[in-house]
Amino acid sequence: SQQGEEDPQALSIQEGENATMNCSYKTSINNLQWYRQNSGRGLVHLILIRSNEREKHSGRLRVTLDTSKKSSSLLITASRAADTASYFCATDERVKGKLIFGQGTELSVKP
Amino acid sequence: EAQVTQNPRYLITVTGKKLTVTCSQNMNHEYMSWYRQDPGLGLRQIYYSMNVEVTDKGDVPEGYKVSRKEKRNFPLILESPSPNQTSLYFCASSPTRSYGYTFGSGTRLTVV
Numbered sequence: 712s713q714q715g716e717e718d719p720q721a722l723s724i725q726e727g728e729n730a731t732m733n734c735s736y737k738t739s740i741n742n743l744q745w746y747r748q749n750s751g752r753g754l755v756h757l758i759l760i761r762s763n764e765r766e767k768h769s770g771r772l773r774v775t776l777d778t779s780k781k782s783s784s785l786l787i788t789a790s791r792a793a794d795t796a797s798y799f800c801a802t803d804e805r806v807k808g809k810l811i812f813g814q815g816t817e818l819s820v821k822p
Numbered sequence: 823e824a825q826v827t828q829n830p831r832y833l834i835t836v837t838g839k840k841l842t843v844t845c846s847q848n849m850n851h852e853y854m855s856w857y858r859q860d861p862g863l864g865l866r867q868i869y870y871s872m873n874v875e876v877t878d879k880g881d882v883p884e885g886y887k888v889s890r891k892e893k894r895n896f897p898l899i900l901e902s903p904s905p906n907q908t909s910l911y912f913c914a915s916s917p918t919r920s921y922g923y924t925f926g927s928g929t930r931l932t933v934v
Contacts, residue, residue, distance in 0.1 A: 751928070753826075754923075757922075761920070809878075810867065812857070812864055
């Protein structure tokens, strides 16, 4: 079962612009995580937000979590060409402790 | 260097020939997990393990087996591979539920 659904599926922006990706999920969660994947490579953990947190920052990344709407967003500010990758949200299901991934947003940042 | 190591990176095999993909982590992590990634389907969890001798099924466990006899190793076994198991496989580990996972570099498996 897919827990997270991401929107948009693909996003193309110019360098310097901000990129926003959204994730919706269905069940109660312990935490929500965001990962980046460069083409065909392993995923890299970016940031984790716990269910009792509403916002978190890490460098150029800002993550928000709205548990009442079961949704999260990832904002990348001042994007760079090197940010071009696929971004996945993953939810840690509260009951079973499984980490379930969404299908990802493909971000392209043009120089 | 802290890492998750998968082997092999690439494998082409024939239908029905048993194979094992190894996964090893050097970070003393308790949680380990296997995922497969397919175009249009994203990452789907195959099995996960919360500690030695504790494993549970993910969303697509059929046709796969795992074991967790030692903390560092979590091999994925395909007893009788079929073409629909052609995929990109990832192993990942985490200290606990409240931390992000560290992923291996992936194993690209083709079953003909």
